[in-house]
Amino acid sequence: MILIRLPTPNWILKVNHILEKEKIPHQIIPTPKELDPSCNLSILIDEIVLEQTIQLLETNEVPVDDLLRVSNEI
Amino acid sequence: MIYLDNAATTYPKPEKVIETINFHLRNLGGSTGRGQSQWAIEISRKVYDVRTKVAQLLGVNDPLRVIFTYNATYAINMVLKGLLKPGDRVILSSMEHNAVVRPLRNLEKRGVELVFIPCNAEGVINLDTLRNQARQGAKLITVLGASNVSGTIQPIAEIGKISYDNDILFLVDGAQLAGFEPVEIDNWHIDAFAFTGHKGFYGPQGTGGVVLSSRLASLLEPLIEGGTGSKSEEEYQPVFLPDKFESGTLNSTGIIGLGAGIDFLLENGMDTIASHERMLRDYLIENLEMEKSINMFGLLDSQKTTGILSFNVKNQDISTITNILDRVYGIMVRGGLHCSPLAHKTLGSFPYGTIRCSFSHFNTQDELLYFSQSLKEILRRG
Numbered sequence: 001m002i003l004i005r006l007p008t009p010n011w012i013l014k015v016n017h018i019l020e021k022e023k024i025p026h027q028i029i030p031t032p033k034e035l036d037p038s039c040n041l042s043i044l045i046d047e048i049v050l051e052q053t054i055q056l057l058e059t060n061e062v063p064v065d066d067l068l069r070v071s072n073e074i
Numbered sequence: 075m076i077y078l079d080n081a082a083t084t085y086p087k088p089e090k091v092i093e094t095i096n097f098h099l100r101n102l103g104g105s106t107g108r109g110q111s112q113w114a115i116e117i118s119r120k121v122y123d124v125r126t127k128v129a130q131l132l133g134v135n136d137p138l139r140v141i142f143t144y145n146a147t148y149a150i151n152m153v154l155k156g157l158l159k160p161g162d163r164v165i166l167s168s169m170e171h172n173a174v175v176r177p178l179r180n181l182e183k184r185g186v187e188l189v190f191i192p193c194n195a196e197g198v199i200n201l202d203t204l205r206n207q208a209r210q211g212a213k214l215i216t217v218l219g220a221s222n223v224s225g226t227i228q229p230i231a232e233i234g235k236i237s238y239d240n241d242i243l244f245l246v247d248g249a250q251l252a253g254f255e256p257v258e259i260d261n262w263h264i265d266a267f268a269f270t271g272h273k274g275f276y277g278p279q280g281t282g283g284v285v286l287s288s289r290l291a292s293l294l295e296p297l298i299e300g301g302t303g304s305k306s307e308e309e310y311q312p313v314f315l316p317d318k319f320e321s322g323t324l325n326s327t328g329i330i331g332l333g334a335g336i337d338f339l340l341e342n343g344m345d346t347i348a349s350h351e352r353m354l355r356d357y358l359i360e361n362l363e364m365e366k367s368i369n370m371f372g373l374l375d376s377q378k379t380t381g382i383l384s385f386n387v388k389n390q391d392i393s394t395i396t397n398i399l400d401r402v403y404g405i406m407v408r409g410g411l412h413c414s415p416l417a418h419k420t421l422g423s424f425p426y427g428t429i430r431c432s433f434s435h436f437n438t439q440d441e442l443l444y445f446s447q448s449l450k451e452i453l454r455r456g
């Protein structure tokens with residue numbers, strides 16, 4: 001699984017909206033506190049849709065500089 | 075009761091707005107952008123949806139450029155006070171509301187120069203004078219989209235072009251225009267479009283905001299700083315949108331209600347509602363124009379206005395008439411200066427102001443017939 005992290009929940013909501021529109025399976029989850037002490041949110045996607053997601057985010061001007069490969073248990 | 079004060083705030087609010095607010099207050103605890111519970115996430119998603127709706131309706135692609143405030147006044151203050159410094163030159167029209175004029179008069183005391191562009195007696199801005207002044211340079215041009223006194227709609231796209239050609243930032247007070255006619259913020263080169271949620275968007279009071287261009291957003295200092303739910307480890311305000319300008323708990327209940335108001339507007343058709351209001355305006359003009367003592371202000375061609383008609387009555391006190399309309403006939407209109415002394419000076423109705431009737435989707439011809447008959451009765455009795 002891949003965890004998409006962004007500096008604000010507002011950007012995560014934007015990503016959520018984009019992925020929903022494109023019907024790309026994903027999940028909004030609380031960002032683990034060791035990664036971000038704020039009340040931030042992240043988006044979890046499957047690796048299979050990673051490339052498509054990155055492309056979409058680039059088109060929509062979302063700065064994707066923080067992608068983490070994480071275990072399935074998160 | 076007959077409510078004809080929709081330019082102040084629309085009433086009734088659509089059932090959908092009331093139900094949405096009711097549902098939200100009963101069933102979803104939490105705060106947008108803060109907290110990570112299911113409910114907090116759900117509320118945040120709903121608020122984001124409303125950003126998307128506002129962005130689409132006003133012609134911008136990125137919903138994160140929509141900043142929520144508590145009304146248009148707050149949004150306008152945020153732009154003027156966050157941008158202007160002593161020595162800056164600001165060009166404004168002679169039809170502006172006090173939401174713009176008062177903060178600017180205050181800034182003038184601190185060295186901001188104000189240049190007023192005259193509007194004609196119908197409230198339309200003089201584009202040649204504006205062009206000449208713009209060529210001399212300015213930091214900002216600010217013009218209201220439509221007048222809250224006469225309904226006159228300004229040529230915003232043309233003014234945007236003048237601003238763009240002269241490299242001047244452009245603020246639009248869209249309080250009366252948003253929800254009435256399509257707006258194209260990006261195509262019209264608008265750097266800040268202030269809107270309010272409780273008028274043409276049919277939402278509750280306490281909602282509104284401003285849509286910012288990226289270039290203005292980076293120049294603008296936030297008026298309020300504080301918690302944003304993001305970068306909580308840092309003691310400095312975030313620089314990204316919308317967080318830079320949205321500190322403190324948002325009115326998520328109201329914003330979600332605003333979303334339902336926009337849905338109502340789109341389901342009924344913004345064009346259809348505008349045509350209905352224009353038809354009502356024409357109907358009222360027709361009913362009143364034979365009354366010799368009535369003097370109407372602004373454009374008579376309703377295709378160039380919003381659903382507002384302002385008039386006064388020769389030798390009669392406005393408050394007495396509005397009071398009788400309210401107490402005896404159950405008709406609520408608005409008399410006086412409508413927080414816009416400058417506009418009344420331009421239109422020739424200062425210092426006593428006008429009686430203003432303003433319409434919404436919910437008003438009918440029958441109501442206006444009753445209003446006209448009641449008014450004529452009052453006038454006949456003297």
Ligand SMILES: Cc1ncc(COP(=O)(O)O)c(C=O)c1O
Nearest residue numbers: 145146147171173222247249270
């Ligand atoms: C033209 C205009 N500008 C600004 C405002 C202020 O709107 P609000 O009271 O929602 O801040 C109004 C509202 O009456 C208005 O008509």
